[in-house]
Amino acid sequence: MTKEPIITVTLDMELVERAKKGDMDAFETLANRYEQRVYSLALRMLRQEQDAEDVTQQTFLSAMQNLGGFRGEASFSTWLLRIASHAALKVIRKRKGLDTVSLEEATEEADSYGTIPHPEYIADWRQSPEELVRKNETQRLLEDALGKLDEKHRLVFLLRDVEGLSVKETAEALGLSEANTKVRLLRARLQLRELLTRTLGDPERRVMRAHN
């Protein structure tokens, strides 16, 4: 049996340090590493390819501009996704004709568990995620469901559950309290569960809410 070659991956922070010293290739490597994720986040937030491309460009240009001030308190990817999130929210607010004066203020609205809708359609799914993921129509279903979420909740879900940021990192990226982040995350998860289950759930195994 041949031995696996040892592949060394240059750590993000090392690339950042090189880029700060003027190494453009290092910055391009970082861009190559994260452009897919930034674009995917932007597209899922904005649901329009040109806007997603614009936000992707803005994100990396901004990162390039502000690299000097990045000292690695957060991971590079978290920092980048923070920039992308703000850029995407800015587009959304612009679409709604709102001022962009205070993004933090605008997004930090108090929320509570008390007003979260309880699950209505409760049924096990007919197929496993592994089976579903292979189908084209599943992707369509996922995107449609995401599109129905309020963007505040959608963004938390994308950062936390899709991008894998911790609740703390997600909160920091969006300038929210952890408590607020958790409520939004729960709203997103429950709403997506509800929407998906209406299509994927087995009606013959539907159970009714046992309690309020």
Add this chain to the structure above:
Amino acid sequence: MKCQEMLAMLNEYVDGTIDPAICDEFEQHMAGCNPCQVVVDTIRKTITLYREGRPHPLPVECHQRLHAALRQRWKETHSTGAKPAAS
């Protein structure tokens, strides 16, 4: 455990990061409540689907435009050499 309290802990329970002390109460409820079991299970499946789903590929032209823009901006902000004399 009241429903509201459970909702507040649902994220952690789904993620498997719930405080063990609270976990027992949760588990007790779950053992006797099939709807809640199904809800937790389908939340987990929902997250898995999104996590495992194919991300949107960055179109090749987008990638090219992005890198062209980055190189352009880099040159603009990093040029240190004397500018060539105007012809």
